[in-house]
Amino acid sequence: MSRLLLLNGPNLNLLGNREPDLYGTVTLESIEQRCRALATELGHELDAMQSNAEHELVHRVQAAAAEGVGAIVINPAAFTHTSVALRDALTAVGIPFIEVHLSNVHGREGFRRRSYFSAVAAGVISGLGPLGYELAIRAADALLRGDA
């Protein structure tokens, strides 16, 4: 049994209503529930947090190290393209993480193609909608079992 942490960045609290053509109609609450159920099925415990504030996400990542979190699944949202601080927090704690995006960031505006996270992520999933989070939980499980 390992502890997994699911983190979501700014504006993802609006999922369900936010630009449904891009991000779909599934709410964040439902994504978190599905991920928690899947983590439990795989024998893990999942904690989830969303914040619109960069420093809160940095604090949460730092706390994860003390809690013995084994892997992080993160959609940094707009911080993907701006946050050296959040990237540094992840590399500082050294917890393997998987970067997830609902939309395909490579098929959108040029500024979304640059991620501060991808180069240091264990893997990146982009463009598969809410399914991407479930695939990331499965990937985290495989990583923890030394299978990925």
Ligand code: DQA
């Ligand atoms: C996003 C893509 C980002 O570019 C954007 O700022 C988001 C959501 C996604 O899940 O597709 O807020 O991370």
